[in-house]
Ligand SMILES: Nc1ncnc2c1ncn2[C@@H]1O[C@H](COP(=O)(O)OP(=O)(O)O)[C@@H](O)[C@H]1O
């Protein structure tokens with residue numbers, strides 16, 4: 001049976017100035033699912049996340065979180081409604097320690113839930129424990145990626161958007177991020193993962209949406225994706 005629908009993206013158009021990049025992007029994510037938004041470089045994955053998060057206000061369409069349309073709201077209001085966005089560039093406060101970065105981000109979620117605390121973050125991200133007092137600006141790329149995900153969780157979001165979390169990281173860190181995503185799903189977190197790396201995606205996702213030239217061209221579950229030999233060769237780098 002289909003999970004309860006958490007987020008509906010419907011008919012999303014977005015543009016940078018005169019250049020339209022998204023054309024009616026539509027998909028749904030069920031509560032507790034991990035949706036992989038897959039597509040080649042330049043397909044529109046990051047723009048989809050920016051449009052959902054309010055960083056690039058969409059020109060048209062609906063972003064409905066638990067039935068509430070948040071499309072076109074300012075980023076802080078989208079975040080407050082329960083959508084946490086982790087952009088590609090791993091923003092941390094470089095002049096603050098790892099622990100301070102987590103403390104700054106701590107707040108209750110849209111439903112008043114506060115399941116994520118600094119202590120829980122260190123339990124789920126054991127690699128951050130020995131780095132607790134280190135300045136975030138001095139972390140490696142992989143450590144910063146862990147910290148940005150942990151920071152996003154500190155806001156107790158309903159939906160977590162992760163833009164290419166495995167990009168450019170060492171295999172050991174990629175495996176650790178994969179483990180984390182599976183653990184988050186087991187705890188009921190709803191996740192959308194933008195990725196070009198289908199091997200990583202398929203190991204952690206439950207459903208797949210493929211984007212190409214700013215439109216969704218394929219949707220299904222991971223088993224259907226694996227069983228469809230043309231979709232990978234047509235729309236993804238192999
Ligand atoms: N700030 C920007 N200004 C103008 N065009 C952009 C900007 N960012 C991305 N684009 C263009 O939008 C399209 C989609 O980009 P993007 O969403 O970043 O793709 P992806 O994340 O799938 O690699 C590409 O053609 C890209 O060149």
Ligand SMILES: [Mg+2]
Pocket residue numbers: 045046047088163164
């Ligand atoms: Mg991108």
